[in-house]
Amino acid sequence: MTAMLLDGVATATAVKQELASRIAALKSHGVTPGLGTLLVGEDPGSLSYVAGKHRDCAEVGIESIRIDLPADASEADVRAAIVSLNENPAVTGYIIQLPLPAGINENAMLELMDPAKDADGLHPTNLGKLVLGVLGELDSPLPCTPAGIVEMLGRYGVSIPGKHVVVVGRGLTVGRPLGLLLTRKGLDATVTLTHSRTVDLESEVRRADIIVAAVGVPGLIKPEWIKPGAAVLDVGITRVVNPETGKARLVGDVDPGVREVAAFLSPVPGGVGPMTRAMLLKNVVEAAERL
C-alpha cells in the first residue's frame, strides 16, 4: 500500500481562504490585523521561516511588522523590542522566532509578551489555559504546529478519539503542547510522549495508530516500525546544504520507505510546515476579533 499524502499546501490554502472573509469583516469595522515578528540573529532556517510568514500575511491582507536584531543583541535589546511590540497598536499578534541565541533566556522573554498578543500560544498564561482547559471551549491561542496537525487530520478524516498517538520529541513548539492538545476532551487521544531518554522507541512506535515525529534527526522513523494502516506525520526539519550548488534541501525525520507502509503520510516539505503558518494567521485574526 502507498500512503495517501496529507497535502499541507492545499489544506493551508483552504484555511487561508476561510480567513480572508473574516479579515474583510474586521477591516470593515476599522480593525486591521497585524502580525509582528521578532528575529534575533541570521540563522538561515529562521530567516526563511520569517520571510514566509510575511509573504503569507501579504497574501491574505494582514499587515506585517518585522523587527530583526543582530545575533549579538543583548537581553536588554530583546526586552526593548518585546516592549515595543506589546505597545504598538498596529501589532495585534506577534511571535518571537525561536530559538533565541545562546545566553538569552527564552522562557523569560516569552513571559514578557502581552498574552493577548501571543500569536504562537507559547506565553505561560496561554500554555496554562491549555493545561487547565481540558473541557469545553478555549478562547486562548493554541500553539500553531499542534493546532495545524489536528486541523490537517480533521480535514482528511483521520479519526483521533481513542487512538493511540505516539509523539516523538518533547520540544516546546511541537511535542509538549501537542500532547496537551490531543488529550483534551473532544479529541480524546491516548498519547505517549517520547524523547531522547525513551528506552525502546521502536516498540512504542509499533503500537501507534498515529505517529508524529518532531525531532530533527533525518530518517529516525523506520518503515518496519509502522503498524500497517497507521497515519504518520513528519514534522522534524533538517536543512541539508548541497556543497556544490549551495542550495538547501529540507529533510524530515521519517524514512522515505514509510510511504509504502503507512495509510496516511504528512511529508516534509509540503505537510505540517505550511499548516503551522496558516494557524499562525488564524491566531492573529482571532486576536484581532477579540479586540
Ligand SMILES: NC(=O)C1=CN([C@@H]2O[C@H](COP(=O)(O)OP(=O)(O)OC[C@H]3O[C@@H](n4cnc5c(N)ncnc54)[C@H](OP(=O)(O)O)[C@@H]3O)[C@@H](O)[C@H]2O)C=CC1
Ligand atoms: N514543520 C513545522 O512547522 C515545524 C517543525 N519543527 C521542527 O521539528 C523538530 C522539533 O522541533 P522542537 O520541538 O522545537 O525541537 P527541540 O530541539 O526542542 O526538541 C527535539 C526533541 O527531540 C528529542 N530527541 C532527540 N533525539 C531523539 C531520539 N533519537 N529519539 C527520540 N527523541 C529524540 C529531544 O529529546 P530531549 O528532550 O530528551 O533532548 C527533544 O525532546 C525540529 O526539527 C524543528 O525544525 C519545529 C516547529 C515547527
Ligand SMILES: Nc1nc(=O)c2c([nH]1)NC[C@@H]1CN(c3ccc(C(=O)N[C@@H](CCC(=O)O)C(=O)O)cc3)C=[N+]21
Ligand atoms: N516562535 C516560534 N514559532 C514557530 O512556529 C517556530 C519557531 N519559533 N521556530 C522555528 C520553528 C519552525 N517552524 C516552521 C514553520 C514553517 C515551516 C514551513 O513552512 N515549511 C515548509 C517549507 C518552507 C521552506 O521551503 O523553507 C514545508 O515544510 O513545506 C517550517 C518550519 C516554525 N517554528
